Amino acid sequence: xxxxxxxxxxxxxxxxxxxxxxxxxxxxxxxxxxxxxxxxxxxxxxxxxxxxxxxxxxxxxxxxxxxxxxxxxxxxxxxxxxxxxxxxxxxxxxxxxxxxx
Amino acid sequence: xxxxxxxxxxxxxxxxxxxxxxxxxxxxxxxxxxxxxxxxxxxxxxxxxxxxxxxxxxxxxxxxxxxxxxxxxxxxxxxxxxxxxxxxxxxxxxxxxxxxxxxxxxxxxxxxxxxxxxxxxxxxxxxxxxxxxxxxxxxxxxxxxxxxxxxxxxxxxxxxxxxxxxxxxxxxxxxxx
Numbered sequence: 001x002x003x004x005x006x007x008x009x010x011x012x013x014x015x016x017x018x019x020x021x022x023x024x025x026x027x028x029x030x031x032x033x034x035x036x037x038x039x040x041x042x043x044x045x046x047x048x049x050x051x052x053x054x055x056x057x058x059x060x061x062x063x064x065x066x067x068x069x070x071x072x073x074x075x076x077x078x079x080x081x082x083x084x085x086x087x088x089x090x091x092x093x094x095x096x097x098x099x100x101x
Numbered sequence: 102x103x104x105x106x107x108x109x110x111x112x113x114x115x116x117x118x119x120x121x122x123x124x125x126x127x128x129x130x131x132x133x134x135x136x137x138x139x140x141x142x143x144x145x146x147x148x149x150x151x152x153x154x155x156x157x158x159x160x161x162x163x164x165x166x167x168x169x170x171x172x173x174x175x176x177x178x179x180x181x182x183x184x185x186x187x188x189x190x191x192x193x194x195x196x197x198x199x200x201x202x203x204x205x206x207x208x209x210x211x212x213x214x215x216x217x218x219x220x221x222x223x224x225x226x227x228x229x230x231x232x233x234x235x236x237x238x239x240x241x242x243x244x245x246x247x248x249x250x251x252x253x254x255x256x257x258x259x260x261x262x263x264x265x266x267x268x269x270x271x272x273x274x275x276x277x278x
Contacts, residue, residue: 002108002148005224010112010145012216014138016209017119024205027128029173033135036166037119040142043154051149052227057242061251063146063154064243067161068258072265074166078173079269085177086275 007048015041028081028091032074039070104148111144128174136167150236153243 018037025031043063050059081091088095118138122131139162146155247255 002105004227005220006108006112007145007149008220008223010115012213012220013116014119014142015216016213017116017123019212020205020209021123022205023208024123024201026201029170029177030128030131033122033131033170036135036162037122037138040139044142044145047146047149047151047154051151057239057246060151060154060239060243061246061254063151064157064247065254065258067154067157068262071161071166072261074169075265075269076272078169079273081173082176082273091177 004048004052007044007052011041011044011048014038014044026093028084028093028096029078031093032077032081035077036070036074039066039073042066107144108148111141111148113141114138115141115145128178129171132167132170132174135170136163139163139167150239152236152238153240 015038018034018041021034021037022031025034043066046059046062046066048059050057084096085091115138118134118136118141121134122138125131125134139158143155143158143162146152146158
């Protein structure tokens with residue numbers, strides 16, 4: 001039951017669901033939620049390979065850096081969302097059509 | 102046996118939380134379901150023997166990122182809860198409509214089938230290995246790796262976090278029109 005393949009399948013399902021969230025939602029915050037799911041799927045793959053294939057801890061390091069980058073990305077992304085809301089008074093993705101206000 | 106139980110529960114929590122993020126209509130509920138999914142991933146890390154990564158996952162995601170998301174939803178929700186669609190799927194406000202769900206599900210399905218093809222070869226080449234229930238602590242080795250082999254990436258990530266902090270404060274500050 002617990003093998004490399006089961007972790008890969010869970011990670012694949014997570015990635016696919018995150019992709020569907022990113023493509024189908026219209027709210028910018030919901031798209032950021034999908035990005036978090038995709039990043040977590042990638043990090044889970046790194047740790048699973050590090051356990052079952054390489055037997056060292058380099059995958060854990062990769063996973064930690066992915067978490068750091070996800071935190072930075074979420075902070076900047078949500079700042080952009082809040083600024084976008086100040087300008088447009090909505091967070092609908094179809095309203096994001098120009099770079100300057 | 103304990104590990105099998107933890108693995109099953111974590112996988113169930115992860116996948117059901119992610120599916121609930123996809124199908125729920127309320128964005129605040131989506132944030133809470135993402136929380137469940139991330140806690141499930143932390144459980145999966147625990148079954149892989151990655152104790153430090155699991156704790157970091159809970160601290161950073163549950164304590165930081167999801168709280169930020171909820172703040173952003175609360176600061177920007179409002180007018181978006183007014184529906185602008187006519188058909189049934191688009192009835193919930195700004196949550197996608199029939200066409201976006203169709204395109205999203207089709208692209209995801211193609212990606213899923215492509216990767217199932219790739220994983221099927223990995224299943225044949227890596228038979229199931231069994232590990233005991235006891236894991237050695239990885240914190241000591243991770244600390245050595247971070248300040249010896251990966252010290253450049255470690256220092257660069259501190260610069261990246263500082264830049265993200267200053268950039269986020271710059272972008273989101275209120276300004277006079």
